[in-house]
Amino acid sequence: MLKSNAITLIGAPASPYTRKMIALMRYRRIAYCIAWGDPAAILTEMGVPKPKVTLLPTYVLPDAAGQQQAVCDSTPIIRRLEAEHEGRSVIPNDPAMAFIDYLLEDFADEWCTKYMFHYRWHKETDADNAGTLLPLLQKINLPVEQLHQAKSYITQRQVGRLHVVGSNEVTAPVIDASYKRFLRAMEAHLSQQPYLMGGRPGTSDFAVYGQLTQLVGFDPTSRAIAHSLSPRSVAYTDLLEDQAGLEPQSRDWATTETAPATLKGLLNEVGHVYAPALLANAAAMQSGEKSWETEIDGSRWTQQTFNYQGKCLQWINGEYQALSADDRSRVDGMLEGTGCEKIIF
Numbered sequence: 209m210l211k212s213n214a215i216t217l218i219g220a221p222a223s224p225y226t227r228k229m230i231a232l233m234r235y236r237r238i239a240y241c242i243a244w245g246d247p248a249a250i251l252t253e254m255g256v257p258k259p260k261v262t263l264l265p266t267y268v269l270p271d272a273a274g275q276q277q278a279v280c281d282s283t284p285i286i287r288r289l290e291a292e293h294e295g296r297s298v299i300p301n302d303p304a305m306a307f308i309d310y311l312l313e314d315f316a317d318e319w320c321t322k323y324m325f326h327y328r329w330h331k332e333t334d335a336d337n338a339g340t341l342l343p344l345l346q347k348i349n350l351p352v353e354q355l356h357q358a359k360s361y362i363t364q365r366q367v368g369r370l371h372v373v374g375s376n377e378v379t380a381p382v383i384d385a386s387y388k389r390f391l392r393a394m395e396a397h398l399s400q401q402p403y404l405m406g407g408r409p410g411t412s413d414f415a416v417y418g419q420l421t422q423l424v425g426f427d428p429t430s431r432a433i434a435h436s437l438s439p440r441s442v443a444y445t446d447l448l449e450d451q452a453g454l455e456p457q458s459r460d461w462a463t464t465e466t467a468p469a470t471l472k473g474l475l476n477e478v479g480h481v482y483a484p485a486l487l488a489n490a491a492a493m494q495s496g497e498k499s500w501e502t503e504i505d506g507s508r509w510t511q512q513t514f515n516y517q518g519k520c521l522q523w524i525n526g527e528y529q530a531l532s533a534d535d536r537s538r539v540d541g542m543l544e545g546t547g548c549e550k551i552i553f
């Protein structure tokens with residue numbers, strides 16, 4: 209793998225973030241070499257040290273001294289790719305829209321992934337599908353006996369982790385209602401323009417696409433809901449997979465002035481469910497609580513505290529603070545009344 213000049217990454221077809229990054233590199237025409245499998249094992253084979261936390265996808269990229277290093281977390285990797293590869297940028301040229309794009313990327317990565325994990329493991333039929341396919345995606349010729357063992361191991365482990373993302377009997381209807389509102393907002397927005405960010409895709413398009421590859425393409429319950437509520441999201445998922453043929457122009461970006469009103473539908477969902485989660489998580493971090501409880505969409509939501517989501521809130525605010533006063537006020541105009549205002553300090 210290291211013999212190629214292409215960027216090496218390790219991931220899985222059933223990982224939304226892996227799909228996010230592959231589609232992004234295809235669109236950007238950045239040569240890549242994907243190894244499907246377990247990052248820890250492949251890194252050992254490659255003689256590359258493991259990162260502190262191994263996530264899918266794991267990139268193998270040179271550090272400042274030119275040494276190959278394992279790197280995770282799609283959001284900063286996208287910015288590194290922007291700095292190292294010219295053209296076909298995925299960051300809107302209007303700084304105010306770049307902020308909106310950042311916020312929607314974060315929402316897709318951190319909230320829409322709850323839809324994914326919930327639908328995958330909550331119902332027995334979906335868990336049965338994932339339990340069979342996940343081991344086969346690691347090794348397609350796995351003998352039947354081992355497949356049974358792997359299936360029962362992975363299903364038990366993942367069902368046991370549902371509470372980590374906040375999925376339980378109380379929150380199941382909240383997650384379901386949020387997914388349905390999200391799909392309706394997508395349907396309305398995609399009836400106006402081909403990408404969330406206008407006539408060319410931004411980082412949020414790839415983040416949403418990554419989650420939809422699973423919701424539409426892998427898990428039966430969420431697939432049926434998507435087909436019934438948002439055929440445009442289904443078509444979008446097929447189209448975003450490979451946008452290498454698009455020739456984007458700078459005028460193709462929507463601006464805060466030209467973006468259709470339907471963008472607000474998506475921001476309303478961010479404000480309605482993700483904003484209260486971020487705030488409750490931050491408050492728990494501040495008081496050193498290991499878990500938190502708050503009301504989301506009129507229901508009691510309990511979840512473990514995540515340091516990472518605390519950072520997400522800081523990063524969102526860092527992006528906002530970096531804007532000029534004029535751009536901030538244009539962002540404020542877009543966020544007004546959505547509930548997202550509450551997470552900007």
Ligand SMILES: N[C@@H](CCC(=O)N[C@@H](CS)C(=O)NCC(=O)O)C(=O)O
Binds near residue numbers: 264
């Ligand atoms: N913020 C990270 C998230 C990546 C992530 O959470 N990947 C999941 C799989 S899709 C993972 O590796 N989880 C660890 C595990 O399942 O053990 C990114 O954007 O890349």
